[in-house]
Amino acid sequence: DMAALIREPPRDDGPTRKVSLRASADEFDVSAIARKSGGGGHRQAAGFSTDASVEDVVRFLQREFVALAGNGASPPAGKSEA
Numbered sequence: 656d657m658a659a660l661i662r663e664p665p666r667d668d669g670p671t672r673k674v675s676l677r678a679s680a681d682e683f684d685v686s687a688i689a690r691k692s693g694g695g696g697h698r699q700a701a702g703f704s705t706d707a708s709v710e711d712v713v714r715f716l717q718r719e720f721v722a723l724a725g726n727g728a729s730p731p732a733g734k735s736e737a
Contacts, residue, residue, distance in 0.1 A: 656678070657676070657678045657720050657724070659674060660674070661673075661674050661712055661713075670704035671705070671706045673702065673703075674712060675701075675702045676696070676701045676716075678698065679699070681698055681699060685701045687723070688716070688720075688723065689701035691719070
């Protein structure tokens with residue numbers, strides 16, 4: 656399972672939204688999603704900041720979660736897919 660939290664912190668010249676990503680299993684590398692948006696983190700806990708609209712963020716996350724869960728799940732470090 657994967658989850659995302661989109662927050663809108665008080666504006667102080669920083670990004671409008673902060674996105675936190677979590678995965679309950681090591682088979683899902685949510686840091687790969689975060690890196691695509693300039694963020695980072697760990698396989699099961701990552702995040703990024705953005706000025707994109709909530710709608711655009713949700714569309715992006717839906718597309719990425721489907722890709723990761725469908726066939727894009729990368730194996731844990733040190734393990735091979737074979």
